[in-house]
Amino acid sequence: MRKTPSFVLHLGGAAVLALTTSAASAQGVQIIKIGHAGPVSGGIAHIGKDTENGVRLAIDEINAQNPSLGGKAVRFEIAAEDDAGDPRQATAVAQKFCDAGVAGVVGHLQSGTTIPAASIYNRCGLPHITVAATNPDVTKPGYKTTYRLIANDNALGAAVALYAADALKLKSVAIIDDRTAYGQGLANVFKATAEQKGIKVVAQEFTTDKATDFMSILTGIKSKKPDGIFYGGLDAQAGPMLRQLVQLGMGEVKFFGGDALCTEKLSELASKSANVGQVTCATGGASIQKMQGGPEWKARYDAKFPGQFQIYSPYAYDATFVLVDAMKRANSADPKVYTSFLGKTQFKGVTANIAFTDKGELTHPAVTLYSYKDGVRVPLN
The missing domain is CATH 3.40.50.2300 (Response regulator)
Structure with missing residues (x-):
């Protein structure tokens, strides 16, 4: 089975206090929130829930490594919001994340929600990674807070x-x-x-x-x-x-x-x-069968979320690790400090070896064609 990447983050105490979204627990564990935004209601709720599951699985595996910041125990938590696939609700969710002080966001799912939300994240300096929005206009403004983990x-x-x-x-x-x-x-x-x-x-x-x-x-x-x-x-x-x-x-x-x-x-x-x-x-991206570690990852996903896999959850999983990896390399979970490190990402994920262009696009995006045989999706390449 693929081993979950391990890490220890080192961060100054003041920065930790500024970035936690809740007070330390009785055991002194600091909480860092990672947001997920997507439609978990409406006609494509099954797709939005799949990406949310990917974030949840990543956070569980990261927390299993007992991460620490500045010598103090930390725990990552998901801040999950439903944008209902609606651009106006998406901007409201984005502003909510900005105001709540989450450390980073995985989302949004659709281009029509990601494009307006991206401008909100840019204004408040909050990095977000979309794992599904494919319109080229998502990265056209050149925001340093916007990244895409999939081909456009x-x-x-x-x-x-x-x-x-x-x-x-x-x-x-x-x-x-x-x-x-x-x-x-x-x-x-x-x-x-x-x-x-x-x-x-x-x-x-x-x-x-x-x-x-x-x-x-x-x-x-x-x-x-x-x-x-x-x-x-x-x-x-x-x-x-x-x-x-x-x-x-x-x-x-x-x-x-x-x-x-x-x-x-x-x-x-x-x-x-x-x-x-x-x-x-x-x-x-590649089919789950051809992703590096894909079959092993899928077994872990199915064990935790049986019958819920759709398409984007492995990308949401990788996006969560990419955000945390940037925090590690920056030695800080402050978006003002670690965002620039996202552009220097060289991360071996489940979906691919991940690196970004200066526009926030993948340097080597893959495409897989599928057909359906007896109702089951099968890759053609």
Whole structure:
């Protein structure tokens, strides 16, 4: 089994007192909070809970090493908040974390929540690592407090389009997106790459990330007879969309998407519709089977959170360790001190060997394509 990294942090007493979010316990243990922000209510609560679980597992394993700061025992705790996938709630959560003095944040999940929250974190100097938001605009402002632990849409959208053209030899596609920053950004990259490869885009439609009825959109697309449909959006909409394609006699049409629909729950959301087998989707990073230490990590996750694994929890786990690793190297848990050390990260995580560009992107992001066999997600590369 992979050994959990061990560490001892050394920190001046005054800095420790300034950064703890609660008073010392009766045993003199100092508490340091690490925030998690994501949707744990609503249609994709299963994905948000998965990332929260990743943070919880990391914190449990870090605390099992009996960490100390400045010669005094410390304990890390999660400060978990629900942003409900709503940009306004996300900014409120971000401000709450700033005001509470948490030491760092793992979040947010979606591009539409991460982008506005990032500006709040930048203003208060609080580092955050998103493990799922893929829109390139997340890191475009160049905030020194924003980091991403996954490939962005430029990689994901292009990978799916190249597969459609080169492996499947498709000639035409229709595109639908959910009008979110994530869905639109992914769809735009897919479209540009597909057209460069000679695929004709015969229709481009949009819906919302709350919709469940797509019959009107799909009926219009049916008359265009595309070889495939790309959906820029979440599994909560992709599932019903797949069912409705079958109802319209379009069950053989290839279906493409990005990481947010590429979940273990997609088949269930599609009511185990046979055309889940027509899905090809892309995620950032390696498959869990090919991650360094991935199978051993998954066994630990399943033991603690049985039946809850989706997709992003190993990245949330690594993000938590990356934050603590930066504190260790900076010899401080003060965000004003250790944030600059995040940019110098060289950390061997479960998901990959992690290092960042000066924009906060991974230096070597990986992409994995998946399909579904008998309703189970399987890697293609």
